[in-house]
Amino acid sequence: MTADLVxxxxxxxxxxxxxxxxxxxxxxxxxxxxxxxxxxxxxxxEFRLRIPFAGxxxxxxxxxxAQAQLLGDTLLSGTxxxxxxxxxxxxxxxxxxLSASTDADRLAFGGSVLVSGLPGLLALLAEVLTCASYPKxxxxxxxxxxxxxxxxxxxxxxxxxxEALMSRLYGDHPYGREIPxxxxxxxVKPTQLRSLHDKRIAPAGSVLTIVGxxxxxxxxxxxxxxxxxxxxxxxxxxxxxLPTVDRRxxxxxxxxxxxQTTLRMAGSAPSRTxxxxxxxxxxxxxxxxxxxxxxxxxxxxxKGYTYSPHAQIEHPPAGSRITLxxxxxxxxxxPALVETLWELGRVATTPVKQGExxxxxxxxxxxxxxxxxxxxGLASTLSQLAGAGLxxxxxxxxxxxxxxxxxxxxxxxxxxxxxxxRLTTVxxxxxxxxxxSLRGLVELELE
Amino acid sequence: xxxxxxxxxxxxxxxxxxxAATGLSYGVERGTLDNGLRVVLSPDPSSPVVxxxxxxxxxxxxxxxxxxxxxxxxEHLMFQGSASLGKTEHFTYVQGNGGTLNGSTHVDxxxxxxxxxxxxxxxxxxxxxxRMRSVAVTQDNLDxxxxxxxxxxxxxxxNRPYGAFPWLNIPPVLFDDFANSHNGYGxxxxxxxxxxEDAKQFFDRYYAPGNAVLTVVxxxxxxxxxxxxxxxxxxxxxRSVPDRPSFAEPLPQQExxxxxxxxxxxxxxVAMAWRVPDPADLxxYLPYVVLAEVLTDGDASRxxxxxxxxxxxxxxxSGYLGLLGDPLDAxxxxxxxxxxxxxxxxxxxxxxxxxxxxxxxxxxxxxLPGELDRTVARMxxxxxxxxxxxxxxxxxxxxxxxxxxxxxxxxELPDLLRQxxxxxxxxxxxxLTPTTRTLLELRPGSEA
Numbered sequence: 001m002t003a004d005l006v007x008x009x010x011x012x013x014x015x016x017x018x019x020x021x022x023x024x025x026x027x028x029x030x031x032x033x034x035x036x037x038x039x040x041x042x043x044x045x046e047f048r049l050r051i052p053f054a055g056x057x058x059x060x061x062x063x064x065x066a067q068a069q070l071l072g073d074t075l076l077s078g079t080x081x082x083x084x085x086x087x088x089x090x091x092x093x094x095x096x097x098l099s100a101s102t103d104a105d106r107l108a109f110g111g112s113v114l115v116s117g118l119p120g121l122l123a124l125l126a127e128v129l130t131c132a133s134y135p136k137x138x139x140x141x142x143x144x145x146x147x148x149x150x151x152x153x154x155x156x157x158x159x160x161x162x163e164a165l166m167s168r169l170y171g172d173h174p175y176g177r178e179i180p181x182x183x184x185x186x187x188v189k190p191t192q193l194r195s196l197h198d199k200r201i202a203p204a205g206s207v208l209t210i211v212g213x214x215x216x217x218x219x220x221x222x223x224x225x226x227x228x229x230x231x232x233x234x235x236x237x238x239x240x241x242l243p244t245v246d247r248r249x250x251x252x253x254x255x256x257x258x259x260q261t262t263l264r265m266a267g268s269a270p271s272r273t274x275x276x277x278x279x280x281x282x283x284x285x286x287x288x289x290x291x292x293x294x295x296x297x298x299x300x301x302x303k304g305y306t307y308s309p310h311a312q313i314e315h316p317p318a319g320s321r322i323t324l325x326x327x328x329x330x331x332x333x334x335p336a337l338v339e340t341l342w343e344l345g346r347v348a349t350t351p352v353k354q355g356e357x358x359x360x361x362x363x364x365x366x367x368x369x370x371x372x373x374x375x376x377g378l379a380s381t382l383s384q385l386a387g388a389g390l391x392x393x394x395x396x397x398x399x400x401x402x403x404x405x406x407x408x409x410x411x412x413x414x415x416x417x418x419x420x421x422r423l424t425t426v427x428x429x430x431x432x433x434x435x436x437s438l439r440g441l442v443e444l445e446l447e
Numbered sequence: 448x449x450x451x452x453x454x455x456x457x458x459x460x461x462x463x464x465x466x467a468a469t470g471l472s473y474g475v476e477r478g479t480l481d482n483g484l485r486v487v488l489s490p491d492p493s494s495p496v497v498x499x500x501x502x503x504x505x506x507x508x509x510x511x512x513x514x515x516x517x518x519x520x521x522e523h524l525m526f527q528g529s530a531s532l533g534k535t536e537h538f539t540y541v542q543g544n545g546g547t548l549n550g551s552t553h554v555d556x557x558x559x560x561x562x563x564x565x566x567x568x569x570x571x572x573x574x575x576x577x578r579m580r581s582v583a584v585t586q587d588n589l590d591x592x593x594x595x596x597x598x599x600x601x602x603x604x605x606n607r608p609y610g611a612f613p614w615l616n617i618p619p620v621l622f623d624d625f626a627n628s629h630n631g632y633g634x635x636x637x638x639x640x641x642x643x644e645d646a647k648q649f650f651d652r653y654y655a656p657g658n659a660v661l662t663v664v665x666x667x668x669x670x671x672x673x674x675x676x677x678x679x680x681x682x683x684x685x686r687s688v689p690d691r692p693s694f695a696e697p698l699p700q701q702e703x704x705x706x707x708x709x710x711x712x713x714x715x716x717v718a719m720a721w722r723v724p725d726p727a728d729l730x731x732y733l734p735y736v737v738l739a740e741v742l743t744d745g746d747a748s749r750x751x752x753x754x755x756x757x758x759x760x761x762x763x764x765s766g767y768l769g770l771l772g773d774p775l776d777a778x779x780x781x782x783x784x785x786x787x788x789x790x791x792x793x794x795x796x797x798x799x800x801x802x803x804x805x806x807x808x809x810x811x812x813x814x815l816p817g818e819l820d821r822t823v824a825r826m827x828x829x830x831x832x833x834x835x836x837x838x839x840x841x842x843x844x845x846x847x848x849x850x851x852x853x854x855x856x857x858x859e860l861p862d863l864l865r866q867x868x869x870x871x872x873x874x875x876x877x878x879l880t881p882t883t884r885t886l887l888e889l890r891p892g893s894e895a
């Protein structure tokens with residue numbers, strides 16, 4: 001490379017501060033908490049409605065998971081006033097989208113609409129909340145379709161690995177069983193869905209977030225007008241506490257002929273309100289939480305074992321977790337595991353460099369600003385924070401917490417959460433090709 | 448980094464916008480440097496973020512025989528270092544200053560972008576300029592990225608059910624010419640035999656500044672940014688820009704059918720493709736974009752209502768323009784695709800007959816009152832949502848500028864969609880006949 005091609009990297013300008021959004025908030029007479037932010041830009045409104053919806057631990061939880069899944073699939077299948085197709089056409093005509101889904105913790109409605117169509121969309125949402133009819137024909141059809149889709153879903157190695165991992169981590173807690181079996185789905189009846197709807201879709205304990213090109217007071221006024229008839233005698237229920245589950249050996253699930261091994265590791269992580277959260281999120285970034293991490297540099301950019309290794313923090317309400325994912329070519333399974341354990345061990349036992357920490361810190365702060373720079377991103381972020389009992393001020397306070405993290409804090413958090421012995425491991429791959437080389441490395445259980 | 452993007456289905460497909468008089472008015476300033484680099488700037492001070500995007504006018508279609516997958520492999524190499532930046536430094540300068548980045552390879556172009564706090568605008572420009580001037584490809588980096596790309600293909604195709612369906616396995620049925628029909632992710636033999644010299648030639652030929660568009664959108668002062676652009680990109684040597692060949696080929700004269708097998712899938716699927724008019728002429732092309740939505744966008748669309756709600760003959764249906772699902776980023780020749788997943792118990796012929804019936808009904812009976820308006824209303828709001836982000840806007844403006852010389856289309860597209868008539872959509876439907884169709888059946892298992 002000739003010398004005149006090498007140029008100095010320009011410095012950064014003075015950063016413009018991120019302005020904290022001004023959030024309007026009111027709890028309606030029916031108990032629904034409403035938050036609204038004006039964010040002009042495009043003439044749309046985004047909304048997110050979170051309704052706590054977890055099932056119990058144990059056998060009853062399995063029945064709940066199946067019913068909740070099908071309820072999410074049929075909530076928009078018709079009301080006492082509209083068929084599924086009419087409802088869909090009316091949402092579409094407003095320039096809107098409306099979706100409903102459930103997971104182990106909640107029922108979520110999400111959508112966006114031309115701001116001029118917001119009153120109309122809220123009226124349709126209210127109709128679904130109060131008069132969803134779960135018509136037998138639609139429920140029967142969606143149930144058959146769900147059975148098909150579950151088979152497709154479970155044909156993916158990533159899903160096989162996720163199910164095995166969650167089951168090992170959480171046993172018979174709802175988190176241990178995120179999706180139902182086909183048999184559990186087959187028995188679900190429309191009457192059960194109506195009963196579940198009446199019992200659990202309650203405004204008290206739920207949060208509706210709106211972000212868009214309208215003032216908070218107008219948004220809240222529209223919600224109040226539309227959803228005032230949504231009432232329930234019960235309060236939305238939250239997720240049961242996590243059980244203590246004994247750690248078990250590394251699980252190897254057979255996927256004969258697989259050209260890659262799907263490697264997943266997971267363990268508990270601090271929640272956003274824990275004192276060591278900022279430190280943990282930074283040490284996790286340095287380890288494997290972004291592209292510029294040690295794990296990616298090692299097993300991708302140096303050795304080429306994999307395409308997209310990633311360590312991700314999730315915050316389900318009953319307890320946060322860290323999950324490591326890498327799909328490694330079959331012949332490199334054992335060496336990839338060795339490198340992963342080594343990188344985990346490093347951040348758990350030796351301090352990261354100050355420069356690595358500073359980079360991760362700037363990334364975390366920047367990602368927060370970018371993620372909240374759109375209506376949709378801000379709506380999702382505020383809704384997630386509300387689900388964790390946090391307000392918009394977290395967007396201001398968290399960067400300050402990040403700024404204060406020291407190398408020592410990062411080491412303590414690494415030791416506490418990323419030491420390999422604290423993580424549960426699942427591998428899905430071709431046992432015939434990978435078992436022998438793994439045997440001497442880790443204690444192994446086969447499935 | 449830098450995957451071929453996952454096929455986006457109709458949900459994230461086309462573009463349109465506000466129903467009422469809610470016209471977009473994003474600013475567009477443009478210029479061309481002496482070396483031929485085209486520059487588009489669009490200021491928006493609403494958030495302190497900026498998107499910088501570089502679009503090179505070369506994609507999978509330009510790969511020579513024996514070098515399938517090379518456009519994508521080369522995209523990976525663009526992240527491996529340049530004269531002023533060692534391996535991994537491009538990533539750390541972006542992420543370590545609060546940004547995100549990626550690149551992706553498409554049928555007709557390859558793009559690279561950074562989204563950053565606006566304080567890092569000059570840095571992002573520097574990083575893009577450095578690799579446009581002096582990408583550094585070594586044998587070690589090439590070997591490493593061949594292995595990475597092979598793992599990308601394994602995770603997205605070889606170890607993933609439906610991974611090749613239909614974006615990799617329908618082109619050889621639909622098209623005859625190598626440029627249009629080959630596997631753009633790459634044959635492993637081709638990837639493994641790629642050389643550093645191939646990379647140099649590819650860079651010299653296709654990565655000339657005159658073959659690229661640079662777009663900067665967000666919290667910027669356009670005069671200041673133009674100064675930085677001139678400073679960092681201005682002395683990149685001008686090179687000849689290759690004439691973009693026509694990839695046109697004759698329309699199929701009769702129905703084409705093929706069967707593909709996938710051992711990982713539990714249930715069958717079918718893809719139907721029809722060649723559509725050249726996207727260069729939006730008047731004749733946009734009715735097909737709307738048609739795909741009329742057929743498959745939501746429970747009130749023709750095929751979803753019939754097959755998912757009434758007949759229960761399918762488990763999922765999507766319809767979109769372009770192999771990768773973006774209707775406005777591919778040039779001619781390009782298809783409209785319908786993708787139907789159905790239970791084993793539903794025969795292929797039932798699926799095909801039902802689709803034919805619905806197309807015929809639309810072609811003869813036309814649209815229902817309100818059907819066009821509601822379809823376009825949602826297309827437009829979905830488009831607004833996309834361009835609300837600086838990256839979505841930079842992406843749209845770049846491809847419009849590169850392929851049509853009109854970044855302003857970012858503002859005009861919604862009106863163009865509203866001008867599509869019911870008659871034009873009906874006429875488009877009438878062209879989707881069995882004899883002009885290419886049909887790919889995907890069966891579980893392996894060929895007997």
